[in-house]
Amino acid sequence: MRVLSTTALIVFFSFISWPAPVLAATITQQQALSFGTIALRDNSSAHQMNIAFDGTITADPAFIIISAGSPAEFLLSGFTANTLVNVSILVPSTTSVLAGAVDPSTSQFTIDNHHTFAPVLTTNLLGEATVNVGARLTTSGVGFYKDAMYIAPMTISVNY
């Protein structure tokens, strides 16, 4: 009888120590990385604009900022609570392309130096974390830019 009660206790302990069902980990873009709407005073040489992960914008005087951009914001959710996760940004191509169109006559931008506050984050009690991503925009320094939206892809990868 005493042995049976010990077994029951162990079984109970085993059940409560079994991990709760893990939610599907997801990465949701809350805000896109945007350099805003700009005009260029000149493109006879390369000019740069930086958007830091914290939203700080620095730009060469050649840029006229019509509407300010913002860093990307991603919400990590469904991860294990209080867990370290590694965030990396994969950039298959730093050269921009025209959104929704092909026009070889226009110049393109280089978007690189993607960065976050830190490559390793800790999720909170809810298994969530927020990742902000900044980057650098560089003009071609030659040719002209058509009025259009220019985009460059990136992949946010979270390892845990």
Add this chain to the structure above:
Amino acid sequence: MLVKNNVFRFIIASTLTTALSFSPLATAETTLANASVVVQNSFVVAQTTPLSFGTIVAFAENNSSVTSDTASLLVNSDGVTADTITNGTLSKIIPVVAATVATFTVSGAAPNTLLTITLPAAFDLTDPSLTDSKDFRVSTFTTSIVTSGSPFTYDTDGGGNMVFNMGATLTTDATLAVAVGAVAYSNVTFTNTYTMTVNY
């Protein structure tokens, strides 16, 4: 003893299962996104009121030996100051209907940004019907700000808009070569086009 062994095995199995369920797995989640920038280099410059020297009676000096004898009509860019007429010895301008300054409206530009206006080069007004071969010279352009982001400054307001006037001076023909004295312009409309350039 048999019971104890079974319990021990169960403890081992349970512990192993529990340990396995907590072991870290190398897992990755990814999502695709875009970085973007919108280029809006162009903005709109619209002529809301054309430059007009009004209706005038005009005489040109038709003496090649006195080419400096011209009459002029200055239209002030502020749109308020009265037109200034300077007549020559024989050349005359007599206003009938007052002149109006040109007004240009800039829109869709960057807010609170200084703009640069490039005035046109001097050009001639001619009679498209060729009834009158004489012309007028339009030159000495001036501008005045009407509305902008800052007083007396050619910068856009918070909405990227700016309005400015352009005045100029009309001068009678100084290139006639037949010495017959003053000659009247025909009752026709003398016109031409010009390009106003506004840049960041």
